[in-house]
Structures are given as C-alpha cells and as structure tokens.
Amino acid sequence: MSPFAGSARSTDAWQHIRVTRDDGIATVTLARPEKLNALTFEAYADLRDLLAELSRERSVRALVLGGEGRGFCSGGDVEEIIGATLGMDTGQLLDFNRMTGQVVRAIRECPFPVIAAVHGVAAGAGAVLALAADFRVADPSARFAFLFTKVGLSGGDMGAAYLLPRVVGLGHATRLLMLGDAVRAPEAERLGLISELAEEGQADVAAAALARRLAEGPALAHAQTKALLTAELDMPLAAAVEMDAATQALLMNSADYTEFHAAFTEKRAPKWQGK
Secondary structure, three states, X not given: OOOOOOXXXXXXXXXXXXXXXXXXXXXXXXXXXXXXXXXXXXXXXXXXXXXXXXXXXXXXXXXXXXXXXXXXXXXXXXXXXHHHHOOOOHHHHHHHHHHHHHHHHHHXXXXXXXXXXXXXXXXXXXXXXXXXXXXXXXXXXXXXXXXXXXXXXXXXXXXXXXXXHHXXXXXXXXXXXXXXXXXXXXXXXXXXXXXXXXXXXXXXXXXXXXHHHHHOOOHHHHHHHHHHHHHHHHOOHHHHHHHHHHHHHHHOOOHHHHHHHHHHHOOOOOOXXXX
C-alpha cells in the first residue's frame, strides 16, 4: 500500500502550507521561508489533497498560490527528499514520483483558475508548480529554473515536458529543460512563461486583483474553459470542435447564460451565480 494517502479529507491541519479563504478566493502560501519554501513529502501530499478538497467543495472560484519570504519555491528539499529517495526501492520511488505528478494534475484539473504569484526563485518542482498554474503573475525579481538535469534526472519531471512546450514552444522548452539554466523575469515574459509582469514587490497584490476579477466573473464558464484548454491540447480539430459544441449547448442551459441576457436587456451588470 502506498505510504502517500490519496483520500482528500476535510482538515485545516496542512504541513508547510498556509491556507486562507475570502469570498470565493483561496490563497495557498508555501510557508517554509527559512528553506526558500522547499517542498517535503508531506507538502506535496497536502497540496494534492487540498486541491481535491477545494474542488469537491465547489465554493472556490479562484486560487492564488504564492511563497512566503524571499522566493516562491526552491523545489524539493535536498535533505528531506533527495537524501531520502536514495534509500527507496523502485516501488517507493514510483509512488513518490506519481504523487508529485498528481499535484500538477490537480492544479490543471481543478474547476477554478489557479494563479501563481511568483517572486524570487521558482526552481525545480517550484518552477513546475508555477508552470501548471493557469496564470503566472511575476515580480521583476522572479527567475525560473527547471533544474532536474542538474541533479542527474530527466528534465521531463512532473509533466514539465508536456506543459512547457505548450507554453513557450518546443525550441525554448528544450533549452530550458535540457540545460536547466535560470530564466529571469524579462526573458520569461518574452517567452510567454509569464502572464503578467507586476511592479516591484507587487506580485501578490496583482495576483490577488486578478483572482478577485475571476472570482466575480462567471465561474461555470471559467471552469469549462479551463477544462477545454486542457482536454483539447492533444485532440484533432474535429474532436475539439465537437467537444466545444457539446459544452456550449450545456452552458446555454445555465442560469448564468440566462442572467446575461436579462442583464443586457435591463442595461445592468450580470449577477453571476456560477451555475
């Protein structure tokens, strides 16, 4: 049996992460500032289970993922993870690597937009967590580094070889994953890795503003748009347009679609219900 429990449960006892909720917005802060928010086995599992819990509740309309202290996330903890994995057998290693991938899947598959608020370093697994988000709002101090080959592992960790070419293109993704060199905010913005470049020290503020805009919008439409963006990445056009047609037919029966028409007719702002 896997040592990494897979059943999401209602709890407030998360390890190395801090969770707050405010009117449809969840803010998740990686909270090991003394270790540049390096991830532990428990932190990975908690992120996976938290996202499942929030998805099940259906009360969250946007999530901001940030890091406390000098940086976003420096990746897996060298002592607590890399050192420990040296003593694991293949089955245990497969359990662990599957769990880290489940975190990325949870970010991509949760029914609300995820915004990474990045300042300072986003390295290794930290870079992939930011990559998996729907939006990356970055401070000018931000730097991304996919360091896996620098520790002797494949650059295609946690879905990075799937996601990164789709964000920045195959050529840039090859360079970033193969060489593991850091990319600073100006270049990251040029490559399309950053969605929004914030003012100095304002990544959290800008991410919160974007989260509020999303949370006040049509949540059901956002959820379906996110689902289609993920599902259609590998579909032929015929399958994609059929899925679009089916999705739109369902949404045309939604309360939000009816509300838009009423609001337009009455010359007022829509009151989105997310259903």
